Amino acid sequence: MQNLFIRKFLANKFFWFYLLSGGFVLCTALLGILVSSVSVPVPHIFYIIINNTFNTLSYEDIAPNVEMIIWNIRLPRVLLAFFVGASLALAGAAFQGLLRNPLADPYTIGVSSGASLGAVIVLFFSISISGLGTFTLPVFAIAGGFAALLVVFGLVRLSSRSLAIETIILAGIIVSAFISSIVSLIIALGDRDSMTQIIYWLYGSVGMRGWSHVQLIIPFMIIGTVILLKHYRELNALALGEDSAENIGVNVTRGKTWILIGASLLTGSAVAVSGAIGFVGLVIPHLVRLVTGPNHMHVLPLSMFTGGAFLILADLLARTIIAPKELPIGVITALIGAPVFAFLLIRERLGRRGG
């Protein structure tokens, strides 16, 4: 009986997809920790991680500065890259399902531009609220993201009773455009120094953030992920259109609201800790869907894994290509993402013509 169950499990292609994406995550994470100017043997890395997690105090032959690099710089960087990538890809998959449009991404409805505005304000005015410290910027960014979401919701509520998809997209575009122009205005008003700082932040980066940012994103990530995974059936049902979804018993308005909240939490917190990193939320769900089919039960978790691993890889490239200098990670994701996306589009069309 047990045997049969396991055999059936192995025969299921999704089991292999999960195994593959899980392996991808571990490999890229290890690679991300390993590759750098200071080379550390793999056993030492494990040793350091295990020691620090379980607080066993017995490191003899490892230099404290090596441990510092691994534990305080590289590991949080890799984890942050994973969390940000996972959040963006998951939010992207949810937005695409919700808006029934494979071209939607986490930035479609304007949450990210709100978060950007919050961060830019902090950078421009050099605000530092006592008690928040380094958290000032991400806290402002998250608040900005939520303010933008509320404005979008308000607009949608005022103009359509049923949270119509078209209205959500339109309101998102309007709010995004408006906020972007304010960000541009602030950049234009600023001096050279803050301008460089702001633009660099807008390009996105997961470097030099430390454990504090990892701690910051984790709760949002957990809540957002739980909300979205819980609504995978509603996302599937929405594929038929809202009326049909309602006819099979879906409370469409409630479902849409929850999905919007969950996806916005993920997007807002990701933008807050790392800046607006593009293309992850657009390409990864698309790619996953091509392999697994559109069922959100699998698209959502697999997008998470793949997105996280992809961003670890992108970050690795960003800091090694012109080392010791770093490229903005958003540049790398766009450089990889755009051609991949174009390739997918063409391939899909060719495949259709063939079939």
Add this chain to the structure above:
Amino acid sequence: MLSVKNAAGGYSKDLVIKGIDLTIQKGEFFALLGPNGSGKTTLFKMINGQVPLKQGEITIEGKSVAALSKLEKAKKVAVLSQEAHVSFDYTVEEIISLGRYPHQKGVLKKLSKADRVIIDNVMEITNTKIFQKKQFRMISGGEKQRVLLAKALAQEPELLLLDEPTNHLDIKHTFHMIDLLKEWQQTKELTIFAILHDLNVASLYADRIGLLHDGKFLEVGDVNTLRKEGQLQKVYEVQVKNQSHPTIPKPQLLMTPDYKTEHEPVNFHHCYSVTQNDRLIHIQFSEPLRTISNGVAGEGLEWVTHFCNYHVDKGYDCSTPELDIRNWMAEDGIPCEQAVAMMTAVKLDDMVLMRKHEDGMNILAMVTAGTGNAVDISAKNNAALKRRTGTINTMVFVDAHFTDGALVNSYMSATEGKVKALQDLQVKDPETGTFATGTSTDSLLIGVTQKGIQTPYAGSGTAIGKAIGGIVYEATYQAVKKYLNRAGNQ
């Protein structure tokens, strides 16, 4: 099952539905009919809970629709509407699985084994199993609709709401689909409430229909309600003629277009050509005539252009006369779908062609006659008939406009004319020695141009009836005489 009490409502302040009462029993197929804008869709959405009521109440099994949650409602009611647009490349199976949504339980809400059995079942019934792994977007319109039906049935509903489900389908898929629904209705006691556009389809499948007009029911009743032409004409503003289905006792409606082809009045006797040789008399009209006949081919009520009378030998093996005559027509280049053909062993040279052109009446009659088979219809003991040559074939063409009743009337008038001619010639039933009323295989055809003012009667009490009877009498008289002469000479 479903009860609508004094319901009224609409989208804005104006009421689209203005007070409707309706009760639908469990296991009933109810069709909602009415023109666009009569409020069909609004009533549909009110029953489905999508449009709120302003007045009255709608209950499903005693529970108010408004009070049901989406999930509770979906367990009882499934909806199938026109072809839906599906985003992403979901497979057919995944789409059908969505129908299990309201029944899924547990924390993970995964498909249970019982769910799988039901999905398998509905795929089997709707014949969608063969393409279950295909992408929904890639299958044809008819297949899509079947998949959506499977999804609706997977909900295991007690009430199925249909909103013009066959709108984009061809007749094959339309009938397959509704046949399937009908079977489900009869075997599983499924209640069906359907908006149907096609009155004829509604008549064939529905148990009851409701005719909606301007937000109110004009009438609710069984499908024979559709026989009330005046009512339909008022609602749809189209000329409707009701006929019965030829094989099942249900009304079928025929619509008459409003456009008219105007013709300059032409002389009736210039409208046809007659060609005659040893084996065929072929009368061809320039336009089809409304025809009632008992010819070998093309019998019944038809619109016909070609009228044929074929000669056969005395020893003709008449086991497959219709097939033979169709083959002959094909050889002669006559389209058999637009033709009536008769058969006779009489010499075609003895045909009598008679034209009448008086009192504003134009009539053409053609008779070939033989009386070897003469029969007295009232005499007993001659049911087992001996095959002898001789039959009276009569064609009468009238420039008039008859109702179907008048057509039958004229048929009687022509027959009476024939009987009178036989009587005056003292033709007798060889078996009984009594006066014959006809031969055992007479054919008669009346063709009418359907021009001019419509006449409801053409019996012996009318001028036209008398004229028809008269010309048939004269022509038959001459034809029988010719036959008797020829028989006497041989």
